[in-house]
Amino acid sequence: xxxxxxxxxxxxxxxxxxxxxxxxxxxxxxxxxxxxxxxxxxxxxxxxxxxxxxxxxxxxxxxxxxxxxxxxxxxxxxxxxxxxxxxxxxxxxxxxxxxxxxxxxxxxxxxxxxxxxxxxxxxxxxxxxxxxxxxxxxxxxxxxxxxxxxxxxxxxxxxxxxxxxxxxxxxxxxxxxxxxxxxxxxxxxxxxxxxxxxxxxxxxxxxxxxxxxxxxxxxxxxxxxxxxxxxxxxxxxxxxxxxxxxxxxxxxxxxxxxxxxxxxxxxxxxxxxxxxxxxxxxxxxxxxxxxxxxxxxxxxxxxxxxxxx
Amino acid sequence: xxxxxxxxxxxxxxxxxxxxxxxxxxxxxxxxxxxxxxxxxxxxxxxxxxxxxxxxxxxxxxxxxxxxxxxxxxxxxxxxxxxxxxxxxxxxxxxxxxxxxxxxxxxxxxxxxxxxxxxxxxxxxxxxxxxxxxxxxxxxxxxxxxxxxxxxxxxxxxxxxxxxxxxxxxxxxxxxxxxxxxxxxxxxxxxxxxxxxxxxxxxxxxxxxxxxxxxxxxxxxxxxxxxxxxxxxxxxxxxxxxxxxxxxxxxxxxxxxxxxxxxxxxxxxxxxxxxxxxxxxxxxxxxxxxxxxxxxxxxxxxxxxxxxxxxxxxxxxxxxxxxxxxxxxxxxxxxxxxxxxxx
Numbered sequence: 262x263x264x265x266x267x268x269x270x271x272x273x274x275x276x277x278x279x280x281x282x283x284x285x286x287x288x289x290x291x292x293x294x295x296x297x298x299x300x301x302x303x304x305x306x307x308x309x310x311x312x313x314x315x316x317x318x319x320x321x322x323x324x325x326x327x328x329x330x331x332x333x334x335x336x337x338x339x340x341x342x343x344x345x346x347x348x349x350x351x352x353x354x355x356x357x358x359x360x361x362x363x364x365x366x367x368x369x370x371x372x373x374x375x376x377x378x379x380x381x382x383x384x385x386x387x388x389x390x391x392x393x394x395x396x397x398x399x400x401x402x403x404x405x406x407x408x409x410x411x412x413x414x415x416x417x418x419x420x421x422x423x424x425x426x427x428x429x430x431x432x433x434x435x436x437x438x439x440x441x442x443x444x445x446x447x448x449x450x451x452x453x454x455x456x457x458x459x460x461x462x463x464x465x466x467x468x469x470x471x472x473x474x475x476x477x478x479x480x481x482x483x484x485x486x487x488x489x490x491x492x493x494x495x496x497x498x499x500x501x502x503x504x505x506x507x508x509x510x511x512x513x514x515x516x517x518x519x520x521x522x523x524x525x526x527x528x529x530x531x532x533x534x535x536x537x538x539x540x541x542x543x544x545x546x547x548x549x550x551x552x553x554x555x556x557x558x559x560x561x562x563x564x565x566x567x568x569x570x
Numbered sequence: 571x572x573x574x575x576x577x578x579x580x581x582x583x584x585x586x587x588x589x590x591x592x593x594x595x596x597x598x599x600x601x602x603x604x605x606x607x608x609x610x611x612x613x614x615x616x617x618x619x620x621x622x623x624x625x626x627x628x629x630x631x632x633x634x635x636x637x638x639x640x641x642x643x644x645x646x647x648x649x650x651x652x653x654x655x656x657x658x659x660x661x662x663x664x665x666x667x668x669x670x671x672x673x674x675x676x677x678x679x680x681x682x683x684x685x686x687x688x689x690x691x692x693x694x695x696x697x698x699x700x701x702x703x704x705x706x707x708x709x710x711x712x713x714x715x716x717x718x719x720x721x722x723x724x725x726x727x728x729x730x731x732x733x734x735x736x737x738x739x740x741x742x743x744x745x746x747x748x749x750x751x752x753x754x755x756x757x758x759x760x761x762x763x764x765x766x767x768x769x770x771x772x773x774x775x776x777x778x779x780x781x782x783x784x785x786x787x788x789x790x791x792x793x794x795x796x797x798x799x800x801x802x803x804x805x806x807x808x809x810x811x812x813x814x815x816x817x818x819x820x821x822x823x824x825x826x827x828x829x830x831x832x833x834x835x836x837x838x839x840x841x842x843x844x845x846x847x848x849x850x851x852x853x854x855x856x857x858x859x860x861x862x863x864x865x866x867x868x869x870x871x872x873x874x875x876x877x878x879x880x881x882x883x884x885x886x887x888x889x890x891x892x893x894x895x896x897x898x899x900x901x902x903x904x905x906x907x908x909x910x911x912x913x
Contacts, residue, residue: 463675469628470670471690471741472663475655481689482678561725562679 273546295340336536347536358517362503365440373445377452399446408439408512455487496552576602582637596805607782609796617805664694666749667742673734677726684722709740732763804861811887821889
């Protein structure tokens with residue numbers, strides 16, 4: 262097991278390096294540079310600026326010095342916010358995004374899986390249609406639609422919950438629902454399909470032939486096996502959701518990292534682009550690794566033999 | 571008190587599909603004596619498995635339906651066709667156990683086999699987890715799994731096909747059921763393992779005294795293990811009798827056909843096997859007369875018009891065929907199935 266994790270870590274570092282290199286090259290090939298919008302600067306001032314940031318050097322020199330810096334986890338200073346380092350931005354905004362994301366994931370998994378199970382157990386009956394209608398709405402209506410609707414009707418019209426901002430617990434409900442909706446819908450649909458597949462397996466018939474109650478058959482035999490495909494998407498979903506949902510954070514004025522992610526690209530904020538990308542990729546790599554370990558715990562067939570072969 | 575463990579009477583099972591109602595089992599009647607092994611034979615789709623799953627009440631409803639008027643009297647008192655789902659749960663696994671065709675898919679891949687055996691024991695006999703585990707180890711030893719103490723915590727994927735079928739037998743027999751239903755238990759196994767599993771089943775039947783219903787299309791298996799045989803075709807019983815009756819004195823042309831399509835060692839001449847031409851009828855719209863008439867070389871006009879009644883050949887041997895009617899023309903049985911060789 263240890264060897265398996267170690268090997269995956271090494272692969273992870275290699276993946277990360279490839280990613281850094283590709284992003285670096287593509288980023289520098291984008292039209293414009295961090296100072297392209299500052300038209301009022303004189304040519305001389307621009308040259309000084311570029312020299313300060315090392316942008317006047319050949320790209321492979323810049324690449325070399327950048328690699329050297331990130332080995333010590335120094336992502337540099339933002340071009341767009343010259344008073345803040347990328348590290349600061351990350352440490353200030355990621356916890357908020359992660360908090361919102363965790364709430365959303367928990368809601369999405371709990372409700373999504375429940376809906377999926379209910380739908381599958383009532384296959385082609387009313388509850389199946391109700392659950393799947395919810396799911397289809399969730400997939401079809403993006404946060405862009407659901408967010409403002411919730412914020413306006415529940416927040417402004419009814420006044421039950423604050424329509425925006427990120428303060429006490431009551432502020433966190435609407436953004437959580439909005440963010441959870443899409444993932445919830447995906448989970449529900451996957452769980453339903455997976456449950457229907459498992460219900461028709463021979464071993465469910467075996468379980469029933471033992472005289473187990475319907476409840477025991479569903480909870481001990483069906484759900485666990487039906488969860489396997491869900492685990493696969495869960496890792497990626499967690500990373501996607503916790504690293505800042507730009508739209509949801511904008512709608513509800515949540516001070517998360519989603520904004521920086523999007524802004525960094527539109528403003529050619531080189532250090533921020535790189536920092537965000539590396540952070541996101543590293544999280545993803547770790548999440549997928551955890552998924553694989555979890556998978557082994559829940560499904561003995563792919564449990565790794567001793568020595569991590 | 572009758573000595574029948576099971577009396578199936580006029581069992582009718584249908585499946586409601588988009589295409590229409592499929593009459594999978596159309597009035598099956600047979601009895602099973604205590605301690606007896608009964609084989610149900612017939613080609614794919616003739617209703618063998620549906621009959622057995624109806625006895626276990628494992629048919630999903632909907633789309634399946636056990637028709638009104640069917641009765642399945644178990645152990646002389648309970649009519650399985652009329653029990654509620656809850657009552658049935660108490661009988662399933664404790665009074666009757668079932669083994670399925672494919673041992674590779676019949677065990678839960680994410681549960682230790684010890685727990686899979688113990689589940690039924692905990693539910694029906696109220697054993698503690700520890701006691702059920704002890705009993706599971708005992709069952710594994712009984713079905714011939716080496717090192718049962720070590721194997722009890724293994725997962726199904728760590729077993730071979732034959733071993734898994736042994737585990738299935740252990741699950742089915744864990745609570746000492748009075749009836750064991752084996753739905754093609756050897757079909758998915760290779761030949762040497764088949765023999766081992768059959769030996770094991772015969773051995774366990776002697777030890778436990780359980781009655782067995784064996785579903786199969788393999789006549790070799792029938793001869794090996796069963797005392798009586800029910801031959802099914804298109805959802806009906808066409809002939810039933812002792813193994814000797816069916817093998818040495820078959821009466822129904824379909825049984826003849828089955829016998830002639832299997833190689834036999836006791837016929838020295840290198841005759842070609844003779845298949846039964848054609849395919850079984852569509853059970854959405856079953857034919858008016860005898861279902862086999864369209865494929866039967868001896869079919870008469872009456873066969874297409876009216877379903878034949880059951881004719882008794884001797885006390886335990888009966889067949890449903892117009893050829894057995896007193897007014898029917900005498901037909902010479904094919905040589906391979908006991909007819910006279912004039913050549």
